Amino acid sequence: MLVINDIMNDLVLILLLRFSIQQPVPAPVLCGFTWAALGIACVMFMSSLKHGIEHVQQLHRVPCDRCKFFTGDYRLKCPVHPCTACTLDAIDCRDFEPETLPYLGSDSQIMPLSSDLPLRRKVDVRSPALITYRR
Numbered sequence: 001m002l003v004i005n006d007i008m009n010d011l012v013l014i015l016l017l018r019f020s021i022q023q024p025v026p027a028p029v030l031c032g033f034t035w036a037a038l039g040i041a042c043v044m045f046m047s048s049l050k051h052g053i054e055h056v057q058q059l060h061r062v063p064c065d066r067c068k069f070f071t072g073d074y075r076l077k078c079p080v081h082p083c084t085a086c087t088l089d090a091i092d093c094r095d096f097e098p099e100t101l102p103y104l105g106s107d108s109q110i111m112p113l114s115s116d117l118p119l120r121r122k123v124d125v126r127s128p129a130l131i132t133y134r135r
Helices: 002-020 027-059
Strands: 121-122 131-134
Touching: none
Parallel strands: none
Antiparallel strands: 121 131
């Protein structure tokens, strides 16, 4: 019985020593894990950047700030659709009316570019995309 206990104790010591000694991880394996982690981080960063750009482009399609019903007041942005004003639901708003330009009067006309008359270019300060031509 004493011999079996000695053998068991020796086996336990051998097993403990065998599994408690940790081998250092080889440098190529660590280098591979590092490059893989950097690659995954770059892919995730590029994916989130692409998603953010797409979201901003979609937000620029919201026409509320160019509508004549837009008040600009944070309490009531739009009296026609107060719940959907300045949100993505307002992209295809049926009640959208372009804001009238303050410098257009009865003496100005929007003329085609192929006219023989010399044209002066007039650009709205608030919205550079709106260009009219006067005689």
